[in-house]
Amino acid sequence: MSIRRRDFLKVTAATGAAASFGFPHIWIKNADLARAAGGEIKVGVLYSLTGTTAIIETSLNQACLMAIEEINASGGINGMKLTPVVEDPASDPATFAQKARKLVLGDKCVSVFGSYTSASRKAVLPVFEKYNNLYWYPTLYEGRECSLDVIYTGAVPNQQQQDFVPWLLKNFGKKFYLIGSNYIYPKEENNVCKILLKRLGGEVVGEEYVPLGHSEFSSVIQKFKDTQPNVIFSTVVGDSVVALHRQYKAAGLDPAKMPMASLTTSEEEIAAMGGEFAVGHFTSAPYFMSYDSPENHKFVEAFQKKYGKDKVTNFVSEPAYFQVYLFKQAVEKLGGKNLTPPEIRKAAWGQEFKAPQGLVKIDPENSHTYLWPKIGEAQSNGQFKIIEQVKQWVEPKPYWAYEGQVCTPTGMKMTKS
Ligand code: ACM
Numbered sequence: 199m200s201i202r203r204r205d206f207l208k209v210t211a212a213t214g215a216a217a218s219f220g221f222p223h224i225w226i227k228n229a230d231l232a233r234a235a236g237g238e239i240k241v242g243v244l245y246s247l248t249g250t251t252a253i254i255e256t257s258l259n260q261a262c263l264m265a266i267e268e269i270n271a272s273g274g275i276n277g278m279k280l281t282p283v284v285e286d287p288a289s290d291p292a293t294f295a296q297k298a299r300k301l302v303l304g305d306k307c308v309s310v311f312g313s314y315t316s317a318s319r320k321a322v323l324p325v326f327e328k329y330n331n332l333y334w335y336p337t338l339y340e341g342r343e344c345s346l347d348v349i350y351t352g353a354v355p356n357q358q359q360q361d362f363v364p365w366l367l368k369n370f371g372k373k374f375y376l377i378g379s380n381y382i383y384p385k386e387e388n389n390v391c392k393i394l395l396k397r398l399g400g401e402v403v404g405e406e407y408v409p410l411g412h413s414e415f416s417s418v419i420q421k422f423k424d425t426q427p428n429v430i431f432s433t434v435v436g437d438s439v440v441a442l443h444r445q446y447k448a449a450g451l452d453p454a455k456m457p458m459a460s461l462t463t464s465e466e467e468i469a470a471m472g473g474e475f476a477v478g479h480f481t482s483a484p485y486f487m488s489y490d491s492p493e494n495h496k497f498v499e500a501f502q503k504k505y506g507k508d509k510v511t512n513f514v515s516e517p518a519y520f521q522v523y524l525f526k527q528a529v530e531k532l533g534g535k536n537l538t539p540p541e542i543r544k545a546a547w548g549q550e551f552k553a554p555q556g557l558v559k560i561d562p563e564n565s566h567t568y569l570w571p572k573i574g575e576a577q578s579n580g581q582f583k584i585i586e587q588v589k590q591w592v593e594p595k596p597y598w599a600y601e602g603q604v605c606t607p608t609g610m611k612m613t614k615s
Pocket residue numbers: 314315316317337338339340383435462
């Protein structure tokens with residue numbers, strides 16, 4: 199189900215009113231500051247460089263900074279340079295919230311690009327909603343949220359699972375074991391998977407959640423052996439992905455018979471574990487580094503030139519990169535006037551950009567992004583062979599699996615009991 203325009207307009211009106219009575223002075227000051235500082239536009243860069251999701255989030259920080267550098271090198275935005283204010287929230291949701299507050303209130307950034315886990319996005323959300331600032335979130339996530347103060351450029355479940363789950367059932371069988379890290383994203387994503395499996399005649403033979411940063415999978419792997427699933431559906435995140443794959447192989451399991459099908463394993467984790475541990479497993483995502491497009495070749499070449507020829511790009515670093523260009527286009531549309539987060543948000547709606555994965559667009563109804571889902575099979579060289587891809591971009595439907603729910607400024611609401 200997509201969000202109905204009428205409900206979204208109601209939300210907009212409510213938030214607009216709150217802004218008028220609440221904090222308009224902050225944004226007038228911001229616009230003045232941008233001009234007074236000689237045309238500088240301050241943006242926050244909030245990705246973890248330390249802690250349990252540092253492997254993946256470092257790549258987001260790098261892709262974001264590369265886009266900022268490219269934009270500045272080509273003259274900035276309406277003659278103004280982007281000044282990134284970089285913070286390391288150390289993979290810790292409480293630190294995310296504290297740093298977000300600093301970027302919004304202390305540095306007076308007009309937007310912040312940030313975060314990988316949904317736990318950290320949930321932690322910063324109250325800051326962006328309270329101060330009516332704008333958070334650009336590049337990561338695939340579970341949906342069931344459409345805050346007016348977030349632009350979502352990563353995939354939601356209908357853009358990762360809709361084709362993937364039926365494909366897995368058809369090619370490997372109906373018995374799924376669901377393994378995830380223990381927080382909101384894997385649990386919600388697995389709820390969607392269970393709804394799909396029920397519709398398609400699939401079966402869940404096990405469901406388990408391990409703590410973030412978990413690195414000891416022997417008891418989990420024993421359960422794989424005991425229950426003999428056809429598919430291990432993985433939403434394990436961060437450094438744990440490396441441990442899971444290594445221990446799976448060490449236990450003698452065979453991807454040809456019991457593949458891991460992941461929404462979260464990218465070239466980045468594979469580079470950390472070694473391609474031999476990932477070969478034969480599958481990932482569904484809108485972007486793979488091996489995708490053949492002129493925009494992607496340019497992106498990969500620039501990334502490796504800047505950060506090293508062995509560096510990889512991945513399905514989260516790509517949106518972390520292109521969303522800065524969407525921000526640029528939104529600010530350009532404002533023509534140097536009204537440089538406030540609410541105005542930037544309005545100008546961002548409907549923006550299109552030729553990204554490495556294909557042409558993307560911010561949906562003006564729900565602030566999520568039209569994307570190009572693909573299925574990749576990991577190869578021993580650490581790359582994915584793309585074996586399925588959509589012919590048309592796929593509309594984002596953050597409430598796809600949940601009939602009767604709509605978004606509001608405070609989260610989802612039931613429209614029927
Ligand atoms: C995630 O937590 N959205 C990967």
